[in-house]
Amino acid sequence: MRLSVIGTGYLGATHAARSWVCRPRIVDGRGVLDPDRWTAAGWQFRALGRSAPAAEG
Structure with missing residues (x-):
């Protein structure tokens, strides 16, 4: 298992x-x-305390 932790508030980090x-x-x-910014950049986004996005289909 690999894990990367990115601890930044820098908005440019989404694509980089x-x-x-x-x-x-x-x-x-x-x-x-x-969440919209991160998913638009190709990330699967989850947040504590928020419901998961509805499945597309």
């Missing part, structure tokens, strides 16, 4: 960090990240 990981998944533990 995408190239650093094999499986782009992010968990927002503080509820401060913009």
Whole structure:
């Protein structure tokens, strides 16, 4: 198992960090990240205290 932890508030990290990981998944533990911005950048986004997005189909 591999785990990368990116602890930053830098908004440019959404696209930059995408190239650093094999499986782009992010968990927002503080509820401060913009889910739309991260999913638009190709990340699977989850946040503590928020419901999971509805499945497309």
